[in-house]
Amino acid sequence: MSDIKILAIETSCDETAAAVIEEVGGRPVVLSNVISSQVDLHAITGGVVPEVASRAHMEKIIPVIQESLENAHYPLPITHSNGQMNKDQLMKNEKREMKNCQHLLAGITHLAVTSGPGLIGSLLVGFNTAKALAYGLDLPIIPINHIEGHIYSAMGGKLINNQDTITRKNTITNTQKSINNLDIDNCDLDINCKLEIGTWKFPLISLTVSGGHTSLTLMKDHGVYETIGETLDDAVGEAYDKVAKLLNLGYPGGPVVSKFANEFRNKLSIFNFQFPKNSQQSNNQFENKKINGEMSKMENEKLQSPIVLPRPLLHDGTFNFSFSGLKTAVLYAVKKILSENSWESTDEIPENIKENICFEFEEAVADVLSSKLKKAIEKYSPKAVVFAGGVSANGYLKERLRGVVSGIDPEDNIKFLTPGKNMSGDNAAMIGLAAYYHIKRGDVKKWDQIHVDSGAELTS
Ligand code: KG4
Numbered sequence: 333m334s335d336i337k338i339l340a341i342e343t344s345c346d347e348t349a350a351a352v353i354e355e356v357g358g359r360p361v362v363l364s365n366v367i368s369s370q371v372d373l374h375a376i377t378g379g380v381v382p383e384v385a386s387r388a389h390m391e392k393i394i395p396v397i398q399e400s401l402e403n404a405h406y407p408l409p410i411t412h413s414n415g416q417m418n419k420d421q422l423m424k425n426e427k428r429e430m431k432n433c434q435h436l437l438a439g440i441t442h443l444a445v446t447s448g449p450g451l452i453g454s455l456l457v458g459f460n461t462a463k464a465l466a467y468g469l470d471l472p473i474i475p476i477n478h479i480e481g482h483i484y485s486a487m488g489g490k491l492i493n494n495q496d497t498i499t500r501k502n503t504i505t506n507t508q509k510s511i512n513n514l515d516i517d518n519c520d521l522d523i524n525c526k527l528e529i530g531t532w533k534f535p536l537i538s539l540t541v542s543g544g545h546t547s548l549t550l551m552k553d554h555g556v557y558e559t560i561g562e563t564l565d566d567a568v569g570e571a572y573d574k575v576a577k578l579l580n581l582g583y584p585g586g587p588v589v590s591k592f593a594n595e596f597r598n599k600l601s602i603f604n605f606q607f608p609k610n611s612q613q614s615n616n617q618f619e620n621k622k623i624n625g626e627m628s629k630m631e632n633e634k635l636q637s638p639i640v641l642p643r644p645l646l647h648d649g650t651f652n653f654s655f656s657g658l659k660t661a662v663l664y665a666v667k668k669i670l671s672e673n674s675w676e677s678t679d680e681i682p683e684n685i686k687e688n689i690c691f692e693f694e695e696a697v698a699d700v701l702s703s704k705l706k707k708a709i710e711k712y713s714p715k716a717v718v719f720a721g722g723v724s725a726n727g728y729l730k731e732r733l734r735g736v737v738s739g740i741d742p743e744d745n746i747k748f749l750t751p752g753k754n755m756s757g758d759n760a761a762m763i764g765l766a767a768y769y770h771i772k773r774g775d776v777k778k779w780d781q782i783h784v785d786s787g788a789e790l791t792s
């Protein structure tokens with residue numbers, strides 16, 4: 333039996349998540365990573381309603397824990413190309429139905445749980461469940477800061493062992509993977525596939541961007557953090573969600589705003605405004621052409637941007653962010669477009685104009701994030717840069733920020749690390765990975781020594 337087998341639980345916002353992480357050969361391996369998303373519930377209101385979120389966590393927490401324990405116990409059967417499962421696996425699968433929770437919990441050595449920051453009603457569901465399990469099983473427990481978890485999500489790519497399960501609309505969808513190519517399947521990026529735990533070098537800078545957080549963290553070692561900058565108002569993901577709501581594009585806003593922005597970007601590239609991959613100047617080519625009046629009549633007609641958006645706090649000399657003014661600037665731009673065209677609602681705005689707005693918004697976000705990251709790298713000379721949090725799923729932002737790193741370090745000495753698939757949004761595997769390093773340095777607690785804190789800061 334392994335000395336470390338962690339059951340990790342995360343419920344800080346709108347995903348009910350549980351994962352099992354085991355130490356194998358001196359390394360943490362993710363055995364299961366189950367996420368029950370509430371996205372469909374919150375799509376109805378266009379944002380997370382805290383009361384609705386906590387109630388949904390209450391409903392899902394036990395089934396999600398059970399699913400994650402079962403997945404860790406019995407890897408999903410591999411389906412052959414002819415659609416048949418092999419006999420042994422089929423039998424194991426049948427036995428799986430019969431196992432009770434005592435059996436599944438045997439072998440768990442530690443509990444880990446998100447203790448903040450987050451929505452208090454959501455946090456409490458996971459926190460008290462984990463606390464009760466720690467009490468009942470007489471096991472140590474590790475409270476984990478949610479931002480710390482996101483930072484550790486960037487080491488998940490190589491390590492996911494067997495399976496993820498994502499639950500949507502009460503339907504459990506298993507992502508089946510062959511044991512042999514799991515690592516590859518779970519990686520969004522080549523760099524993650526090559527990532528070995530041992531290659532994590534410090535100091536490291538993490539840009540963590542999600543629906544609730546935007547922060548720059550200097551991590552000097554496992555467990556040694558200094559927050560060097562954070563948002564003074566809205567988080568980046570929140571701004572994406574609000575822009576989407578303004579344009580009536582649905583919830584969550586990030587993926588759809590990003591899709592619209594990409595549509596516009598693709599149109600620009602038809603006119604040869606190629607965005608240099610390794611440049612942080614991105615649309616400067618487009619802007620310069622506009623300013624110098626070099627655009628052809630056709631380019632002008634098709635691509636003239638109706639809006640110019642601010643880059644808040646770009647030159648304020650700090651590592652802080654502010655996105656509420658940017659969101660308001662989008663609101664005023666939309667109002668102007670409506671009144672100039674005598675349209676009554678955003679539904680009347682043609683799709684190409686919405687794409688243009690999303691593009692301008694995403695460019696402003698990318699410029700600010702790139703500029704702050706560049707200055708942080710110049711000041712702190714990190715050996716690795718992590719881009720994590722729900723917004724890090726954004727391919728364009730990922731490329732822009734990767735470009736910042738390679739622009740400063742063409743020799744590729746500074747590693748650029750982002751989470752793999754199913755690890756950028758909220759999940760419990762990242763909480764378990766962070767907990768693993770707490771355990772390794774003896775930082776574990778008893779159930780009666782831990783506290784939940786919805787406004788927790790990431791400190792050492
Ligand atoms: O980390 P996360 O799942 O939850 C929080 O801790 O907040 O992040 C959710 C946020 C949402 O605001 C969502 O719109 C945003 O991440 N997001 C994206 C993308 N995918 C998700 N933002 C920009 N581009 C994306 N592709």
Ligand code: ZN
Nearest residue numbers: 542722757758
């Ligand atoms: Zn998060």
